[in-house]
Amino acid sequence: MAKRRKVGNLMALAVLSALVQQPMHPYQMASVLREHGKDQNMKIKWGSLYTVVQNLEKHGLIEAAESLRQGGRPERTVYRITEAGRAELTDWVRELLSTPEQEQSRFTAALSVMAVLSPREAADLLSQRLIALDKALAARRSALAEAAREVPRLFLIEEEYELAVAEAEIGFVRGLLGELTSGTFPGLADWQAFSETGIVPPELAELMERGLHPQ
Amino acid sequence: MAKRRKVGNLMALAVLSALVQQPMHPYQMASVLREHGKDQNMKIKWGSLYTVVQNLEKHGLIEAAESLRQGGRPERTVYRITEAGRAELTDWVRELLSTPEQEQSRFTAALSVMAVLSPREAADLLSQRLIALDKALAARRSALAEAAREVPRLFLIEEEYELAVAEAEIGFVRGLLGELTSGTFPGLADWQAFSETGIVPPELAELMERGLHPQ
DNA sequence: TCTTGATTACTCGTTCACGAGTATACGCAT
DNA sequence: ATGCGTATACTCGTGAACGAGTAATCAAGA
Structure with missing residues (x-):
C-alpha cells in the first residue's frame, strides 16, 4: 500500500535526486533537470517547482544552505538535502520500483x-x-x-x-x-x-x- | 498542439460520455462509471466529480434537466449533455486518439x-x-x-x-x-x-x- | 549610447483535486 | 418498535498545480 508521502509530487523526487549530487538553488535545479532530459517527459512547471521546494523544506527533507545575492537582485537560496531527505528519497524509490500501480493514460x-x-x-x-x-x-x-x-x-x-x-x-x-x-x-x-x-x-x-x- | 480544454480533467470526459447515453445525476454517474469498470483505472474522487460537473455546467457543456427531491433530503439534480457538450466530447476524443502525448509514469x-x-x-x-x-x-x-x-x-x-x-x-x-x-x-x-x-x-x-x- | 532581446530567477493569484466529513433514508435483525 | 449497519448523495476546507506575469541583468547590435 503506497504510503502517503509528505510531498507526493514526482517533481519532488527529481528535486531530491538533484540535491543528492550537490546543493543548489531552485533555478539551477531546473537547469540540471533540463540537461538531464527530464523536461522531455516532465515539462518544468515553475509554480510547482517553487511550491515543491518550499514543501520539502517545510517537512525537513531539504534545508537552506546559504542565501547569496550577487548582482542580480532576487536573492537565491541554495538548498541542500538533509538526512531525512536522503531517507525519504531511497524509501520512495524503493516503493516506486517494487510496487506497480496502474495509472490512467x-x-x-x-x-x-x-x-x-x-x-x-x-x-x-x-x-x-x-x-x-x-x-x-x-x-x-x-x-x-x-x-x-x-x-x-x-x-x-x-x-x-x-x-x-x-x-x-x-x-x-x-x-x-x-x-x-x-x-x-x-x-x-x-x-x-x-x-x-x-x-x-x-x-x-x-x-x-x-x-x-x-x- | 493540444488545445486548452475548458474542463481538462479526464473525469470530465467520462462524465460527458456517461451523459451521452442518458441524462442522470452525479451520484448515478459515479455508479455507471463504476459498473463500467472505470473505477479500476480511475478511482472515483468525490470532490473532483462534483467540481467537474459544476465546471461542465458553467461552460455550457451540460445543463440541469430537472431537480427531483423524493424521500431523501438532498435534492438531486439530473444533468443532460448539450449540443456544445457533444461537440466537445467528439472533438476531444478525436484529439486524444490522434495525438500521442507522452505522460510521465x-x-x-x-x-x-x-x-x-x-x-x-x-x-x-x-x-x-x-x-x-x-x-x-x-x-x-x-x-x-x-x-x-x-x-x-x-x-x-x-x-x-x-x-x-x-x-x-x-x-x-x-x-x-x-x-x-x-x-x-x-x-x-x-x-x-x-x-x-x-x-x-x-x-x-x-x-x-x-x-x-x-x- | 541606447535599445532590444535573451536569460535568469522568481512571485502571485487562480484554478483544480481531493478526501474526510455529514446527513438522511432504508432494510433487517432483535 | 427500535436500534444498527449500509447505501445514497452530497459539501466543504485544505492544499496542490499551475502559468502568466514581473523584474533585473547582460550582451550585442544600431
Whole structure:
C-alpha cells in the first residue's frame, strides 16, 4: 500500500535526486533537470517547482544552505538535502520500483469512449496516431543511441523503458487499425450502423442499460 | 498542439460520455462509471466529480434537466449533455486518439533515480515488481476474458490496450532483471563500487558535473 | 549610447483535486 | 418498535498545480 508521502509530487523526487549530487538553488535545479532530459517527459512547471521546494523544506527533507545575492537582485537560496531527505528519497524509490500501480493514460481514456465516433473516423485518427508514434519513436531511438555513446546505460534506463512501452503501443495501434480497415474487427457492422443511424442494435441496447439500474 | 480544454480533467470526459447515453445525476454517474469498470483505472474522487460537473455546467457543456427531491433530503439534480457538450466530447476524443502525448509514469521516475540504490537492492525490488505485475496481469487477463463473453470487444478495447502495455513492462523488467542478476549489465561494477563506497568512478564524475555548468 | 532581446530567477493569484466529513433514508435483525 | 449497519448523495476546507506575469541583468547590435 503506497504510503502517503509528505510531498507526493514526482517533481519532488527529481528535486531530491538533484540535491543528492550537490546543493543548489531552485533555478539551477531546473537547469540540471533540463540537461538531464527530464523536461522531455516532465515539462518544468515553475509554480510547482517553487511550491515543491518550499514543501520539502517545510517537512525537513531539504534545508537552506546559504542565501547569496550577487548582482542580480532576487536573492537565491541554495538548498541542500538533509538526512531525512536522503531517507525519504531511497524509501520512495524503493516503493516506486517494487510496487506497480496502474495509472490512467489519456489514450486509455480515449479508447474507452472511442465508440462515440464512427469506425471510419476512428481508424483515420488511429492511423494519424500511428504515423506520429512511429516518427517520435525513431527520433527518440536515435537520440538514445547518440546519448549512449557518452552516458552509461544506468542513466538512460528510463528512456529504454519508455521506448519499450512506446513500441508496445505502436504494436497495439497497428493491430487495431488492421482489424478496423480489413473489417475483421468483431461487431464492426453494428458499430457502423449505430454511428450512421444512431440506433443501438438490440443486443447492445440491453448491455447499455445494465449498470444503470435506475434509482 | 493540444488545445486548452475548458474542463481538462479526464473525469470530465467520462462524465460527458456517461451523459451521452442518458441524462442522470452525479451520484448515478459515479455508479455507471463504476459498473463500467472505470473505477479500476480511475478511482472515483468525490470532490473532483462534483467540481467537474459544476465546471461542465458553467461552460455550457451540460445543463440541469430537472431537480427531483423524493424521500431523501438532498435534492438531486439530473444533468443532460448539450449540443456544445457533444461537440466537445467528439472533438476531444478525436484529439486524444490522434495525438500521442507522452505522460510521465511513476515507474519511469523511479528508474531515473534507481542509481541511488545498490544494484543488489534494485534487482531485489524489481523482482518483487515482476511478481506483482505477473499476478496482476493474470488476474486482468481472466477478468477480460470473462467480460468478453457478454460485452462486445469495442467496449473492452481500452483494457486490451492496458494489457498490451503491461506485457511490455513485464518484458522490460524481466530483461533488466536478467542483466542485473547475471551481471551482464554494463557498468555494473562501477555502480556496485559507488553504492558501497560512495566514490564516483572518475569517468562518471566528469559526467555528473556536466549539465551543472555552475552559474 | 541606447535599445532590444535573451536569460535568469522568481512571485502571485487562480484554478483544480481531493478526501474526510455529514446527513438522511432504508432494510433487517432483535 | 427500535436500534444498527449500509447505501445514497452530497459539501466543504485544505492544499496542490499551475502559468502568466514581473523584474533585473547582460550582451550585442544600431
